[in-house]
Amino acid sequence: MMLQADSLHVARSGKEVLSGISFSVDAYEVYALLGGNGAGKSTTLLSFLGFLSPTAGSVLVKHTDVYSDIAAARKAIAYLPESASLYEHLTAQENIAYFLQLAGMSASSPAIDAALDRVALSPNARRRKVGGYSKGMRQKTAIALAMLRDTDILLLDEPTSGLDPNAIDEFHQTIRSVADSGKAVLMVTHDVYGACHAADKIGMLQGGKLKGEFAAEGHGIDIEAVRKAFSATVVPS
Amino acid sequence: MSIPGALRREVRFSSRDPVLWLWLALVLGLSAMSVAFGLAEVERQNETIQKLIDGDRHDRLAQYDKQESWGSAAYYSFHLTYDPPSDFAYAAMGQRDAQPWMHRIRMLALEGQIHERDVANPSIALIGRFDFAFLAAFVIPLVLILLLYDLRARERIAGRHDWLEATVGQPTSFWLLRASLRAGAVFVTLVVPVIIGGMVAGASPAKWFVATLGVFAYVALWTMACFFVSSWRRPGSVIMLALIAIWVAIAVIVPAGARLAIDRLVPIPTGADILLLQRETVNDAWDLPREVTMAAFFERHPEWSEYQPVEGSFEWQWYYAFQQVGDQRTEQLSTAYRDGRLRRDHMAAWVSILALPSLLERFLQSLADTDLRAFFEYEEGVRGYHAALRDFYYPKFFRNEAFDRTLLEDLPSFKPGNPGMG
Ligand SMILES: Nc1ncnc2c1ncn2[C@@H]1O[C@H](COP(=O)(O)OP(=O)(O)OP(=O)(O)O)[C@@H](O)[C@H]1O
Ligand SMILES: [Mg+2]
Numbered sequence: 251m252m253l254q255a256d257s258l259h260v261a262r263s264g265k266e267v268l269s270g271i272s273f274s275v276d277a278y279e280v281y282a283l284l285g286g287n288g289a290g291k292s293t294t295l296l297s298f299l300g301f302l303s304p305t306a307g308s309v310l311v312k313h314t315d316v317y318s319d320i321a322a323a324r325k326a327i328a329y330l331p332e333s334a335s336l337y338e339h340l341t342a343q344e345n346i347a348y349f350l351q352l353a354g355m356s357a358s359s360p361a362i363d364a365a366l367d368r369v370a371l372s373p374n375a376r377r378r379k380v381g382g383y384s385k386g387m388r389q390k391t392a393i394a395l396a397m398l399r400d401t402d403i404l405l406l407d408e409p410t411s412g413l414d415p416n417a418i419d420e421f422h423q424t425i426r427s428v429a430d431s432g433k434a435v436l437m438v439t440h441d442v443y444g445a446c447h448a449a450d451k452i453g454m455l456q457g458g459k460l461k462g463e464f465a466a467e468g469h470g471i472d473i474e475a476v477r478k479a480f481s482a483t484v485v486p487s
Numbered sequence: 488m489s490i491p492g493a494l495r496r497e498v499r500f501s502s503r504d505p506v507l508w509l510w511l512a513l514v515l516g517l518s519a520m521s522v523a524f525g526l527a528e529v530e531r532q533n534e535t536i537q538k539l540i541d542g543d544r545h546d547r548l549a550q551y552d553k554q555e556s557w558g559s560a561a562y563y564s565f566h567l568t569y570d571p572p573s574d575f576a577y578a579a580m581g582q583r584d585a586q587p588w589m590h591r592i593r594m595l596a597l598e599g600q601i602h603e604r605d606v607a608n609p610s611i612a613l614i615g616r617f618d619f620a621f622l623a624a625f626v627i628p629l630v631l632i633l634l635l636y637d638l639r640a641r642e643r644i645a646g647r648h649d650w651l652e653a654t655v656g657q658p659t660s661f662w663l664l665r666a667s668l669r670a671g672a673v674f675v676t677l678v679v680p681v682i683i684g685g686m687v688a689g690a691s692p693a694k695w696f697v698a699t700l701g702v703f704a705y706v707a708l709w710t711m712a713c714f715f716v717s718s719w720r721r722p723g724s725v726i727m728l729a730l731i732a733i734w735v736a737i738a739v740i741v742p743a744g745a746r747l748a749i750d751r752l753v754p755i756p757t758g759a760d761i762l763l764l765q766r767e768t769v770n771d772a773w774d775l776p777r778e779v780t781m782a783a784f785f786e787r788h789p790e791w792s793e794y795q796p797v798e799g800s801f802e803w804q805w806y807y808a809f810q811q812v813g814d815q816r817t818e819q820l821s822t823a824y825r826d827g828r829l830r831r832d833h834m835a836a837w838v839s840i841l842a843l844p845s846l847l848e849r850f851l852q853s854l855a856d857t858d859l860r861a862f863f864e865y866e867e868g869v870r871g872y873h874a875a876l877r878d879f880y881y882p883k884f885f886r887n888e889a890f891d892r893t894l895l896e897d898l899p900s901f902k903p904g905n906p907g908m909g
Contacts, residue, residue: 296649299653301652321656324652324654329654331646331649332646337647339504348496351492351496352655353654353656
């Protein structure tokens with residue numbers, strides 16, 4: 251078990267935003283969290299990263315309570331934040347190199363280039379400052395960075411936001427192969443169709459509660475069932 | 488990541504921040520300017536002193552040629568006393584801006600001559616000269632605040648704060664490294680001009696090394712303060728306001744409040760009081776019976792008590808005696824003035840433990856011998872020199888010795904306490 255939430259309760263600014271959710275993500279597994287705005291998806295990721303200590307329940311990373319050793323949990327995780335804002339005055343390569351060094355890794359330019367190839371960031375953009383990038387280009391850079399971290403666990407908050415359909419397709423393939431190499435991926439998304447294709451499991455989050463889980467059976471996840479459940483969650487109750 | 492690796496990473500990162508470079512250029516400019524002003528002022532003071540030294544003996548000899556008695560020779564002669572700037576004065580002008588550092592004294596009552604200058608500037612200017620000490624103590628904290636207040640808030644606004652913390656192993660040492668690097672760059676740009684200035688001025692390396700250590704500790708303290716306040720989860724503007732409030736409190740409010748309180752707690756006579764009392768005593772002496780004046784004089788100089796004043800005729804013995812009695816009368820007031828000011832200064836020193844900028848300024852001024860202690864030492868030197876002059880002249884007056892110009896070669900000359908620069 252790479253990630254595990256156990257009747258997790260989290261409060262932000264005194265208000266309970268996660269009310270006892272339980273789920274787990276294994277190695278070789280892609281888990282997608284679906285839910286409307288404010289459902290608590292990002293909050294769930296931040297709990298695994300040690301930023302929001304639970305008011306009740308627990309979060310485990312590799313069987314260890316996150317809040318007993320936050321540094322160890324973070325070391326095992328590559329995190330792609332919701333609005334990954336890179337340093338505008340640096341190029342994509344420089345941004346990636348800086349963040350990798352932050353994580354205590356050294357990165358060769360060929361390795362960075364290969365990762366940027368994989369997300370199809372155009373080669374002449376790589377030498378330009380990120381300040382001049384489109385949203386999708388920034389997202390691609392951040393995804394490349396998360397891949398390069400080469401950690402056992404990836405926490406991705408809306409990784410496909412801003413990407414064009416081709417790039418989304420590429421991303422899902424990449425994520426699949428990452429999981430197939432033995433890593434655990436927990437990603438937040440609004441994209442029902444994409445989630446059904448790329449994920450092994452989908453958790454439906456609403457109002458801080460897990461309203462249902464869908465697992466791939468035989469030929470992937472039942473898109474129609476997920477779509478129905480999803481519309482139910484986003485319809486104001 | 489190893490410390491050198493992290494350091495290299497952050498140096499490379501910060502070196503690409505144009506705003507940091509602008510701040511460093513500003514600090515370098517201000518520091519170079521303050522040091523250049525300081526060196527120029529020290530040179531001007533040294534030149535003034537040198538010119539007066541050159542003229543001192545020459546003017547006196549010219550006077551002697553016109554005189555025929557010891558009494559009139561003493562009356563018309565001026566004697567230069569001066570306090571040359573120390574080799575570190577360029578960095579901290581201190582009392583040299585507010586207090587006289589040279590006098591041309593005569594054999595007349597001394598206290599009035601010493602305090603004459605005080606009348607013109609009775610209180611110390613609130614904001615002194617823009618010297619290095621002022622820059623380091625008062626301006627640099629503001630630069631540090633503006634450079635460090637949004638250490639985290641900036642990243643929070645960019646939505647990068649949690650990402651950075653999730654990526655780096657030890658967030659606290661990461662932020663600390665970023666803060667110290669920026670503050671360290673400020674420290675280096677701040678002290679390089681003062682060290683170069685020290686070499687130009689020929690200051691002893693020990694002196695600017697100790698000064699540099701003091702400034703380092705001071706910058707480190709402010710960096711820590713900025714570091715802790717900036718880790719507060721509040722908008723950058725709130726953090727900046729909080730830090731500026733700390734600055735205003737310890738740089739302005741505490742010293743100003745303390746000065747008011749200390750002045751009220753330790754009342755002291757003014758220089759003008761001393762001057763006035765002495766003038767009155769000296770003027771009244773003309774109308775007093777001469778025995779009264781002489782009796783007061785003989786208390787100090789029983790060795791001349793054989794002298795019998797003659798009422799109605801002018802005698803130099805009596806004239807200089809009442810000058811000295813003028814000093815004797817104001818002695819208590821002068822001592823009260825001096826002790827009072829030293830007591831105030833002593834209390835201000837204690838307060839400056841809370842008002843850190845003043846503490847650093849005082850530290851640099853004491854290194855530069857431009858503090859109140861150095862100033863009073865100079866004044867004591869003037870009194871000592873005046874006493875030596877009296878010791879020279881009194882035997883000549885009271886033994887009615889014939890005027891001999893050649894004996895004036897034995898006139899004591901003033902020896903300044905601080906060896907001058909260069
Ligand atoms: N920094 C914060 N301080 C206080 N409350 C917060 C903060 N961030 C989010 N919340 C609250 O927590 C709840 C869950 O927010 P969260 O960001 O986890 O939602 P989400 O599912 O990621 O939504 P979205 O799809 O819009 O990203 C919301 O009710 C929100 O108001
Ligand atoms: Mg979110």
